Amino acid sequence: MAINLLSELRQRNPIVLNLANLVTIQDVANGLNALGASPIMSAEVQEAEPLVQLAGAVCLNLGTLTTSQVAQMHAVGQFAAQYQKPVVLDPVAVGAVTYRKRVALELLAALDVTVIRGNAGEIAALADVDWQARGIDAGTGNGDLVAIARACAQRFHCIVILSGPTDVITDGTRVAKVLNGTPLFQRHVGSGDLLSSIVAAFLAVSTDPFEAAQTACLVFAASGELVARQLTANRPATFGIDLIDKLSLVSGPELTAIQKLE
């Protein structure tokens, strides 16, 4: 864990290029900006190369994929390899929709993905583990989450973040866990999308992607937990606003005090 990456990020203000989920594009941009990164979103393949050159990292989100966006993801991913920029893939709903799983597998075969960030249903699907995913939600299953995440990481030779009540981060060998969080993350659409883009922001300011992934999970989960402690009722929209505010305010000492790691 490297909590000091947070001040590094705020000082360097890395540009994160997002091929975004249109459902949550505004929250993701605001969350990145609040944290201290500089978001840029693009929908046009012709600007792929200059945007990758500008960016410190790239996040590809399958949330509202179209065939033209998938083609743009392939182009952006290839430029990311050429310019050695880290890539995060967020495989939204691949556990529920076979078409999306095929798209994700093609991207993973063609590109050099640094981190896959998904919920249990999504990571299980990519690892070919039996699981009952449910639309965009994680769904339920009996598998061992660490074993599932590890199998996925080994299969695709990358880091996997299986996020949920406990975030599991693994490179296929090493495993770290972040136990912070709040059930309100599941009540607010786009929590996962924002985490994926925040992972990209930390990758942009670190040479150790495993450490960057861990730190991103802690910053996000702990910020949510700190916000939830202040809420007196189950208010998912207020949580979403306060979470973005907190990404701007949260400090290293706060994180050190609250962190629950394994």
Place this chain on the structure above:
Amino acid sequence: MAINLLSELRQRNPIVLNLANLVTIQDVANGLNALGASPIMSAEVQEAEPLVQLAGAVCLNLGTLTTSQVAQMHAVGQFAAQYQKPVVLDPVAVGAVTYRKRVALELLAALDVTVIRGNAGEIAALADVDWQARGIDAGTGNGDLVAIARACAQRFHCIVILSGPTDVITDGTRVAKVLNGTPLFQRHVGSGDLLSSIVAAFLAVSTDPFEAAQTACLVFAASGELVARQLTANRPATFGIDLIDKLSLVSGPELTAIQKLE
């Protein structure tokens, strides 16, 4: 009226497939999620069939229509008929733009629409009643709103919700009204979009679409009214946040206490 459908909805957590208005896609997803449904948004026709199979109901919103989205709506609508999933159509701005009216009429001719939800200007346009619609707003006219809604329902053989200060719900014969509400709904973009998707969520957990439509209108209008009572000034953005929170918090007894029906 069947207020108990609210707890049914929360227990069953139906998946609602939205072909969404890009202006309000985030609020609609968050509103559905807060209420207790599970939103999924799609922009790709190739995943139409599996998404319809997953979904309990479908909402087609013309707010930012494109020719490719309209083609996707036809495909989704046909799968909805095949898999017997209820369909809500939100004919945004058909009263102001002839092109949009033509698109809506083609969808209504081709598909088995369960509920049309629009404002007075939109429903009047579909019923070929003279009315001065104004952009996305209802505009003004002299017609009898019940007669207009009924004419529209009879023409398209479906349930019509003409929403506004008073919501009129009709299947062409029966008429119900929900008198709850607040002028802040008109000050917050996307109130109508969210209501349409909430109607779809209630359709997914009921075998009586007229009752589901009524209940959706009550839950939405009463939640807004309860929120507005707490606001000390005309704050449309705070209203939008508090409304989503309230969809998560509102209870059957609160609805019973506040309901104003005819």
Place this chain on the structure above:
Amino acid sequence: MAINLLSELRQRNPIVLNLANLVTIQDVANGLNALGASPIMSAEVQEAEPLVQLAGAVCLNLGTLTTSQVAQMHAVGQFAAQYQKPVVLDPVAVGAVTYRKRVALELLAALDVTVIRGNAGEIAALADVDWQARGIDAGTGNGDLVAIARACAQRFHCIVILSGPTDVITDGTRVAKVLNGTPLFQRHVGSGDLLSSIVAAFLAVSTDPFEAAQTACLVFAASGELVARQLTANRPATFGIDLIDKLSLVSGPELTAIQKLE
């Protein structure tokens, strides 16, 4: 300066047609609506002509441009010239991405743009002044902002708003400045997008575009400053909500009391 344009705007409720940045489309629609205008967003070129006819002004935003959206911008811009509707161009990130600059220059060559609204990096790029823009952010440079704005206005024969801590408004000869504001505008994604669309709303209710541009800048900057004064911490998401609320609440006397002009 014509603060009375605010009540004129609220009385006339002008329709503003936006070819929008998908990142901020919801905030822009809500901000326009709160202020007292009527937003309509479109993604389909086939409805270009009727929407331009309905609208009092048009805002073209390059934030998430695609080749099909750019074609739509050319069509909308040509109808705007035909029906004599004012046009605002927001050249997002043209300082950082050559492709976007080329698109902007082609639009400026083909269309009759009334106002260009950009940050220092964007306006410097259009004026061919050396500047270090940074993604969507203004970046840094040594140039004289007034000279840069004036050069841009002279080159494109239009009004230029170079917005930032100080807003510079110029038609190439006359120069006005609005010194109100808050650093929170930079912490909230879409501040510039919303200002551009608000400029369009004021253009729709004025025959003096220079005065309309000035007034729009004052209303927006002063509303932000008034909101920031009430915040006890650096809360960018709360700022975004409160800003939209304030656009609904702000009054002429408040503006007169707080205005800092040059």
